Amino acid sequence: GQQLNQSPQSMFIQEGEDVSMNCTSSSIFNTWLWYKQDPGEGPVLLIALYKAGELTSNGRLTAQFGITRKDSFLNISASIPSDVGIYFCAGQRTGTASKLTFGTGTRLQVTL
Amino acid sequence: NAGVTQTPKFQVLKTGQSMTLQCAQDMNHNSMYWYRQDPGMGLRLIYYSASEGTTDKGEVPNGYNVSRLNKREFSLRLESAAPSQTSVYFCASSEVVGETQYFGPGTRLLVL
Numbered sequence: 001g002q003q004l005n006q007s008p009q010s011m012f013i014q015e016g017e018d019v020s021m022n023c024t025s026s027s028i029f030n031t032w033l034w035y036k037q038d039p040g041e042g043p044v045l046l047i048a049l050y051k052a053g054e055l056t057s058n059g060r061l062t063a064q065f066g067i068t069r070k071d072s073f074l075n076i077s078a079s080i081p082s083d084v085g086i087y088f089c090a091g092q093r094t095g096t097a098s099k100l101t102f103g104t105g106t107r108l109q110v111t112l
Numbered sequence: 113n114a115g116v117t118q119t120p121k122f123q124v125l126k127t128g129q130s131m132t133l134q135c136a137q138d139m140n141h142n143s144m145y146w147y148r149q150d151p152g153m154g155l156r157l158i159y160y161s162a163s164e165g166t167t168d169k170g171e172v173p174n175g176y177n178v179s180r181l182n183k184r185e186f187s188l189r190l191e192s193a194a195p196s197q198t199s200v201y202f203c204a205s206s207e208v209v210g211e212t213q214y215f216g217p218g219t220r221l222l223v224l
Contacts, residue, residue: 003153003154004154006154033212035215040217040218041217041218042116042202042204042215042216042217042218043155043202043215044215045212045213045214048212088154088155090154090155092210099157099170099171100155100157100213101154102154102155102156103154104152104153104154105152105154
């Protein structure tokens with residue numbers, strides 16, 4: 001089955017730095033979602049995007065739904081230690097019912 | 113309000129053994145899902161239940177069966193475990209199909 005291409009695979013950054021990650025697909029999605037997974041936990045929804053070009057913020061997080069509907073971006077500003085975790089994008093198409101297609105994840109490490 | 117709960121948290125099985133993973137949600141959601149997560153890959157849908165009384169195959173259903181016991185509970189059964197089924201299994205629920213999915217903490221399964 002299809003997996004979304006997510007990059008980078010991992011990042012090591014210093015506290016206070018900004019972070020950018022992206023997700024690309026060969027096909028169109030109608031909804032883009034960004035999840036964060038802490039060690040030993042299930043994914044938690046951070047941001048949901050429903051419209052091409054949409055830019056949505058949630059605190060220090062900002063995500064964008066690409067104009068082509070084949071990509072999405074997540075930015076984290078002024079990173080802090082609790083940002084550590086794995087970030088997953090997920091796409092959903094209208095008419096495919098429940099099916100979320102997940103990216104391969106970006107593992108974020110924050111050093112003091 | 114516990115959200116989505118899963119039992120057990122960890123399990124070790126021998127090849128050929130059977131077991132059932134349990135999932136329950138207390139959010140009165142109609143739809144429930146089972147995913148597996150493998151290293152370097154995103155979550156992949158095994159089975160889902162759009163509503164009580166219905167179940168459908170996801171992306172990777174082979175080797176698994178499910179039961180939607182009632183609106184709250186959705187179980188995943190491995191009839192004859194194989195090493196390839198070593199993974200972390202996540203249950204999720206949503207109000208209806210296509211709405212935001214909320215994930216449980218996961219069950220870590222090792223098949224020897």
